Amino acid sequence: MTERLIAQKAPHAVEVEEGKDYYWCACGRSKKAPYCDGSHKDTGIRPVKFTAGKTGTVYLCGCKHTANEPFCDGAHKSL
Numbered sequence: 001m002t003e004r005l006i007a008q009k010a011p012h013a014v015e016v017e018e019g020k021d022y023y024w025c026a027c028g029r030s031k032k033a034p035y036c037d038g039s040h041k042d043t044g045i046r047p048v049k050f051t052a053g054k055t056g057t058v059y060l061c062g063c064k065h066t067a068n069e070p071f072c073d074g075a076h077k078s079l
Contacts, residue, residue, distance in 0.1 A: 002043035007033045008062035009079055011072035016052035023047040024060055024070030034060040034070070 005028030012034035016022060022035065026048050029039035036047035048070045052058070061069065063076035 002027070002045065004028050004045060004064040006063045006065075006076075006079065009076040010062050011059035011076070012062050013057055013059055016055065016058050018052050018055045021049055021051050022070075023049050026064060026069065028064045034062065 004026065007025070007028045007030070014034060024047055025033055025036045025040070027040040027043050027045040029043070030037040031039065040046060050070055059072040061072045061075070063079055065075040065079065066073045067075065
């Protein structure tokens with residue numbers, strides 16, 4: 001398994017639509033961060049699928065160290 005890369009030391013504030021599925025990049029290699037673009041190939045790391053519970057802004061983890069994937073839990077503050 002390859003190591004997760006820190007994409008950024010801050011969350012990604014993104015707009016989501018209720019009921020829609022999203023795929024959060026867990027490897028840190030995506031050029032479409034915070035979403036998966038397939039860059040994880042051959043890393044052993046897979047994207048995290050989530051369905052938006054409501055329409056609005058969510059904060060997705062940018063550092064890839066959250067304990068609450070795919071959402072930011074402030075872990076970037078200790079990196």
